[in-house]
Amino acid sequence: MSATRYLEIAERLSAELAECARGTRVASEAEIARRFGVGRAAARAAVQELERRFVVRRTQGSGTFVNRRIDYVISRSVPPSWSATIAAAGATPRALVKSVRTIPLPAHLADRFERPAGSPVHEVVREFYIDDLLASWVHEWIPVDEVPHLDLALHAVDSVDQVLRQTVRVRPMRAWCRVSIDVPPTEVLRVLRMESSQPAWLVESVSRDEAIGDVLMCSRTWTRADAVRVVVELDERAATGADAGTPRRAITPQ
Missing domain, CATH: 1.10.10.10 (Winged helix-like DNA-binding domain superfamily/Winged helix DNA-binding domain)
Structure with missing residues (x-):
């Protein structure tokens, strides 16, 4: 044979x-x-x-x-909303908040936030589901002065992007993103019920207010590779869009 x-x-x-x-x-x-x-x-x-x-x-x-994977599209022209992106791909999203707490801004995130280390931020830990499959484990950090009562808002709306748009009246957009694929740490493997040899997508992202450029959120997301295919699309707005003339301080990837 x-x-x-x-x-x-x-x-x-x-x-x-x-x-x-x-x-x-x-x-x-x-x-x-x-x-x-x-x-x-x-x-x-x-x-x-x-x-x-x-x-x-x-x-x-x-x-x-x-199995059927869906495309998770990352683009400057696509709002940085996990739920909206999954829904646009034809699947049913669901988010489960595991914890919301106020912590001092960790030093390794200070450059990304353009704020001093120790500034108060919300740390949000959530599980994301695609058609009832536990697909992602997410950590998000949002400045407390942007949404003082984020924990209460997430009881009514399970999308941080929606909370920012509806409560703060801002328009979040991805300003920086890094995508890689690797075997997650033990805690993530356990949460996502993956075997020790299975790789997963790691997406690290910074979102700003499209109008004035303030950093609104940093996130770190592990997603099962058998659940989504991450698609990064480059568009002309990155060089010629309406925000091209807005001054920005450089974001230093950590």
Whole structure:
């Protein structure tokens, strides 16, 4: 038998599963082995290949199911709202606030905020769900003087972007963003129920008020790579937009 037989099986299954709805149960390794006349090892390798391609997702104790990633678009022309971005991609977003507390601004964020270390900021920790899948673990920092009662506002609206727009009457926009992919720390792996070898997207972002340039929020988000594909779009506003003439102090990535 060819050493690449499992790849041929994976290609065949991938084409078939493309016609199936998200969440459809995938045949077991034993069923795949019988269908293609191969051993369990080849069937297991084929399923593992589908998982590497994000075509399927395994749920411990439940089985293997058809997976569908959505595009998470990051652009200067797209508001920095996680919920709105997920909804625009055709999925159902949900945010769960784990904690909101007031802390002194950490020194490593002072340059990004253009404020002295120790200034009071809200630290918000949230879980984000996509179609009921726990997909992201998020830390956000917002100056207290921008939204003094953020904890109360998040009880009514689960989007920080909406709170800023409706309460403070500002228009947040991404001013700086860094995207990477890596294996998350142990705490994030546990929260997102990921295996120790699974990579995830790390998106670090700074949002400003589009009108006057004040820093409104810094965020750090870990997201399952099997849930979204991060798409970064560059547009002309980065060089020629309406805010091009607004003076900015440089943001120093940490």
